[in-house]
Amino acid sequence: MLETTIAEIAPPDPMAMTAARDLQARLTKPAGSLGALEELSVRLAGLAGVCPPPLPEPAAVAIFAGDHGVHTQRVTPWPQEVTAQMIGNFLAGGAVVNAFARQAGASVTVVDVGVAAPLPFPPADAAPADALSAEAPSGDAVPAPTGTTLAPPRLLDANVRRGTRDMTVTAALTRDEARAAVETGIRVAGELIDAGAGVLLTGDMGIANTTPAAALVAAFTGVDAEAATGRGTGVDDETYRRKVDVVRTALDRHRPDPADPLGVLAAVGGLEHAALAGLILGAAARRVPVLLDGVIAVSAALAAAALAPDAVGAMVAGHRSAEPGATVALRHLGLDPLVDLGLRLGEGTGALLALPVVTGAVRVLHEVATFDAAGVSEK
Numbered sequence: 001m002l003e004t005t006i007a008e009i010a011p012p013d014p015m016a017m018t019a020a021r022d023l024q025a026r027l028t029k030p031a032g033s034l035g036a037l038e039e040l041s042v043r044l045a046g047l048a049g050v051c052p053p054p055l056p057e058p059a060a061v062a063i064f065a066g067d068h069g070v071h072t073q074r075v076t077p078w079p080q081e082v083t084a085q086m087i088g089n090f091l092a093g094g095a096v097v098n099a100f101a102r103q104a105g106a107s108v109t110v111v112d113v114g115v116a117a118p119l120p121f122p123p124a125d126a127a128p129a130d131a132l133s134a135e136a137p138s139g140d141a142v143p144a145p146t147g148t149t150l151a152p153p154r155l156l157d158a159n160v161r162r163g164t165r166d167m168t169v170t171a172a173l174t175r176d177e178a179r180a181a182v183e184t185g186i187r188v189a190g191e192l193i194d195a196g197a198g199v200l201l202t203g204d205m206g207i208a209n210t211t212p213a214a215a216l217v218a219a220f221t222g223v224d225a226e227a228a229t230g231r232g233t234g235v236d237d238e239t240y241r242r243k244v245d246v247v248r249t250a251l252d253r254h255r256p257d258p259a260d261p262l263g264v265l266a267a268v269g270g271l272e273h274a275a276l277a278g279l280i281l282g283a284a285a286r287r288v289p290v291l292l293d294g295v296i297a298v299s300a301a302l303a304a305a306a307l308a309p310d311a312v313g314a315m316v317a318g319h320r321s322a323e324p325g326a327t328v329a330l331r332h333l334g335l336d337p338l339v340d341l342g343l344r345l346g347e348g349t350g351a352l353l354a355l356p357v358v359t360g361a362v363r364v365l366h367e368v369a370t371f372d373a374a375g376v377s378e379k
Contacts, residue, residue: 001183002278002307008285009308012046020045020052026370036336037361040316044362047287047313052365056199056289056358059106060192061097061348062279063090063203064185066114066271067163069172070250071208075243076232078207080163084117086205090347091153097203097347098153104355106201108153108348109192113184114206114271116163119155158184160271167212167250167268178266178274185278186285193286200283200290201318201355202297203348204272208232210323213299214247215268217325219256220302221332224248230295230323230344261306269303276300281307284314291358293351294321294344298329305333316358319343319350 020042025031032038044053065087071080089095090110093102101108112119160180164172173181192200210232217228225248231240254267265274277300283290284304292298292315304311317330320337322344330337338354371378 001186002179005186005281005285006308009281009310011310012043012313013049014046016049016051017042017046020365023051023365026372027364027368028371028374028376029368034364036338037357037364040358040361041365043313044289045365047289049287053362054198055362055366058197059104059199059201059355060197061101061106061108061201061203061352062188062192063097063108063110063205063348064113064272064275064279065110065205066209067116067206068208068212068270069164069166070168070211070246072166073168073242073246075211075239075246076208076235077239078233080116080207083205083207084115084119087112087115087119087155090205091155093153095347096345096349097352100349100352102150104352105150106352106355107151109156109188110153111156111184111188111275112159113181113275114160114163119157156188160184164212164270167215168246168253171254171267172212172269173266173271173274175262175266177271178262178269181271181274182262182265182278182281185275185280186282188275189279189282189286193283193288198288199355199358200279200288201348201351202276202279202290202293202300203351204276204293204296204346206270206272209270209272209296211243211246212268212270212273213295214325215250216264216273216299216302217295217329218247218251219264219268220258220306221328223328225251228325228328230325232323232344258306261303264306265303272296273300273303277303277307280304280315281311284308284311288314289316289358290314291316291318291351291354293318293348294346295323295326295329296346297351298326298333301333302329318354321350
């Protein structure tokens with residue numbers, strides 16, 4: 001599945017991009033007056049292969065959840081059981097991502113790709129062995145801003161293993177486990193797009209997951225561990241120094257080769273990072289944009305770009321996370337974030353806040369009149 005998906009990822013369509021630039025120049029506004037939104041609309045036309053590109057709607061948030069063996073190195077004060085507890089909060093609709101998703105009219109899908117604690121899924125025989133199984137949502141449907149009704153969040157069972165191994169001692173994952181997680185992300189992308197999603201938003205949940213994210217950023221970009229490592233949930237100075245040492249120790253032990261992205265994911269990645277890389281690849285193969293959230297997402301995007309460089313054409317940087325590794329990764333990918341609010345929550349929250357900006361950029365090409373059509377004189 002991975003190789004087939006990569007083979008389907010194509011570069012942006014130059015004719016569609018030229019058409020979008022030409023259209024922007026004829027719209028009733030000064031040339032360049034919409035700043036970064038103009039180039040974003042051009043990129044999205046190139047991705048879709050048509051001008052104007054489809055409106056990026058409806059939106060679907062995919063939150064991949066996993067736990068981490070490196071938690072034992074005391075890189076965070078939060079207990080590991082919070083991962084499973086927050087999944088319950090997502091399903092109940094009580095997290096920040098839920099509030100923002102309701103505001104944006106976006107669906108929320110939570111995927112257990114590596115949570116340590118067993119979650120309450122249906123019996124194993126409720127779905128074919130090679131399919132993702134979904135727990136029937138227990139929450140009530142909620143009204144969306146447009147007056148339509150959003151389905152409650154749902155939970156998918158795709159657990160590869162009950163958390164990663166401690167990357168300071170051994171590889172976090174085997175290559176087969178890393179591949180399985182990537183292919184889970186590809187499948188989720190396909191299911192969401194087949195269900196009608198016009199844009200995918202990355203989400204994540206996993207206590208201690210900014211530590212492997214920092215290791216991935218350092219491995220793929222070549223920066224020092226300290227430059228890639230932030231304070232995550234807001235750790236104190238002592239914990240931060242220990243976290244940097246942990247990242248450096250893991251990198252020194254494994255010497256991950258960025259030319260072998262699956263090997264990098266296996267050595268120092270997390271299951272949610274690998275699955276997010278797959279989600280990006282799956283969307284890129286279908287020419288559907290992916291709105292990236294924070295440092296977890298952009299570290300996964302580095303892996304996706306290493307596997308398929310043209311996948312960058314499907315990526316839109318939602319926001320600039322306060323985590324320093326996010327800025328390092330975005331610079332490496334050549335992506336400019338749409339908003340910068342000092343966020344460091346994860347879950348998909350920053351991507352959801354940026355969603356109206358992306359929609360607006362495309363809507364301009366659909367709805368704004370040209371000078372000729374409006375009878376407005378040009379300069």
